Amino acid sequence: MENDSQAFVGIDLGTSFIKIIAMKAANKQINVIGVGIAQSQGMNKGMVVDIDQTINDILTAKADLDKKTQVPVDQVTVGIPTGYLTIEKLVGSFELSKSPREVNENDLQQLVGQMLKEHRTSDRDFVGIAVENFSVDNFNGISDPLGMIGTRLSLKCLVYSIPSTIFRNILKCVEGAGFKVKNLVLNPVSVAEVALNKAQREMGAIVIDAGSGQTSVSIFQNNLLIGNDTIFEGGKNVTNDISKILRISEKDAESVKIDYGSLKTQQIKNDESFVIKTLDQSKEIKTRDKYLSEIISARFEQIFEQVKKVLIATHAFDLPGGIMITGGNTALPGTEKKISSILDKNVKVYLPNQIGLRNRIYTVVYGMVIHTWQLPRVQRILENSLDVNHIKNVQPRIPTEVEVEQVENLQIDQNSQPKKVKSQKKSGIISSISKWLRNLFE
Numbered sequence: 050m051e052n053d054s055q056a057f058v059g060i061d062l063g064t065s066f067i068k069i070i071a072m073k074a075a076n077k078q079i080n081v082i083g084v085g086i087a088q089s090q091g092m093n094k095g096m097v098v099d100i101d102q103t104i105n106d107i108l109t110a111k112a113d114l115d116k117k118t119q120v121p122v123d124q125v126t127v128g129i130p131t132g133y134l135t136i137e138k139l140v141g142s143f144e145l146s147k148s149p150r151e152v153n154e155n156d157l158q159q160l161v162g163q164m165l166k167e168h169r170t171s172d173r174d175f176v177g178i179a180v181e182n183f184s185v186d187n188f189n190g191i192s193d194p195l196g197m198i199g200t201r202l203s204l205k206c207l208v209y210s211i212p213s214t215i216f217r218n219i220l221k222c223v224e225g226a227g228f229k230v231k232n233l234v235l236n237p238v239s240v241a242e243v244a245l246n247k248a249q250r251e252m253g254a255i256v257i258d259a260g261s262g263q264t265s266v267s268i269f270q271n272n273l274l275i276g277n278d279t280i281f282e283g284g285k286n287v288t289n290d291i292s293k294i295l296r297i298s299e300k301d302a303e304s305v306k307i308d309y310g311s312l313k314t315q316q317i318k319n320d321e322s323f324v325i326k327t328l329d330q331s332k333e334i335k336t337r338d339k340y341l342s343e344i345i346s347a348r349f350e351q352i353f354e355q356v357k358k359v360l361i362a363t364h365a366f367d368l369p370g371g372i373m374i375t376g377g378n379t380a381l382p383g384t385e386k387k388i389s390s391i392l393d394k395n396v397k398v399y400l401p402n403q404i405g406l407r408n409r410i411y412t413v414v415y416g417m418v419i420h421t422w423q424l425p426r427v428q429r430i431l432e433n434s435l436d437v438n439h440i441k442n443v444q445p446r447i448p449t450e451v452e453v454e455q456v457e458n459l460q461i462d463q464n465s466q467p468k469k470v471k472s473q474k475k476s477g478i479i480s481s482i483s484k485w486l487r488n489l490f491e
Contacts, residue, residue, distance in 0.1 A: 056122075059072075060127050064285060069086075071120050072418050083120065084113075086113055091222075093262060094132060094262040095130030095263060096215055125230060126234055126418060128236045130211075131211070131237055131267070133212050136277065142204070147200065149200055151197065152194045152198075165435075175210050177238070178209070180206050180427070194427075195427065232424075234420050240375055241416070242417075244416070250272045253268070253270040254373065258375060259374060262285055265279050278359045280356060282355075286352075301325060313382055353392060357392050366394060372397070
């Protein structure tokens with residue numbers, strides 16, 4: 050855990066909003082001292098699609114934060130989307146010396162740096178590392194080897210990477226807004242930090258982050274993120290459906306969703322209705338609340354049937370820690386019951402309880418700050434080897450229209466298997482999870 054009397058700042062680059070929060074640690078507690086938010090117009094489904102616009106949006110959110118607190122902000126923690134995440138299991142060892150000596154910080158950095166160098170590719174960057182365990186001279190199960198005496202240090206860990214294009218464009222935007230990136234946190238790890246308790250993270254649980262541009266499904270076990278998949282649909286798709294079906298603008302569709310939307314379809318009376326203006330604003334039309342609810346429910350069923358397929362394929366439903374869901378697409382009345390019905394499992398919706406953050410859109414940014422504040426000493430040392438600390442003067446590029454369109458068109462037919470964007474290495478991890486869980490519960 051970092052020293053007290055220190056400010057921590059996190060940035061979450063979402064499809065709909067840029068969120069920045071500042072928190073101050075004191076007396077082994079941490080509290081919110083400021084929140085900044087701005088509309089996000091340069092991000093889409095976890096990717097930067099307009100660098101200048103995203104930089105401006107970050108600066109707008111920063112200006113909003115500055116109205117509420119004068120804390121100096123230079124170094125920040127940045128959330129990393131996992132739509133194209135690869136998870137690899139690495140094992141490595143490092144000879145300390147011929148005769149026994151103490152393990153120091155430099156030894157850890159050399160070991161991890163060596164392991165990452167051997168597996169680094171030109172098109173992907175390492176953005177996270179999670180320790181399974183250390184060994185000193187073949188004595189296993191060590192969580193913190195610093196100061197221990199031996200001749201050889203070994204490490205088993207999971208490492209996480211995403212395409213360099215996505216990662217470096219995120220870095221360029223954050224740094225272009227005047228910040229130095231100090232820490233990276235994978236978005237599902239941020240959610241798990243605050244939405245799951247220690248026993249859930251240890252025994253195994255499912256975290257679903259239902260955002261505006263995508264719905265992330267993550268599996269945690271032994272305090273590690275061991276599996277992740279993403280459905281590239283979210284709250285924005287719900288708004289688009291309303292816009293197209295009711296033939297109104299997206300702005301009006303979003304207002305209608307917020308003001309009248311509900312997933313309690315069966316409880317809505319047939320005579321309940323609202324009035325909206327047509328797309329050309331020439332006349333008003335009357336729409337039934339139940340019809341709106343049916344439109345919203347149809348998209349939720351499409352999204353969470355895909356989620357269900359992912360969880361069945363990985364046998365994650367067998368985990369004892371249950372399912373926790375959060376994100377902006379969980380705010381409508383009846384969400385918890387509706388998703389529980391689709392998944393045929395009890396689901397709990399998480400809402401941050403910090404004053405000033407009692408909105409599901411802040412879960413990720415709140416969790417990343419808490420995670421950074423609580424990072425153990427060893428984890429901080431290891432993260433110094435991640436690619437954020439070694440990329441210099443690299444010019445990222447904006448995804449092409451074809452690449453963005455490919456993401457937007459990632460639809461899953463109701464009768465087909467989910468289409469997943471992931472490498473063979475990630476598939477191996479998912480397969481291993483599936484086999485491990487089958488063996489555990491058979």
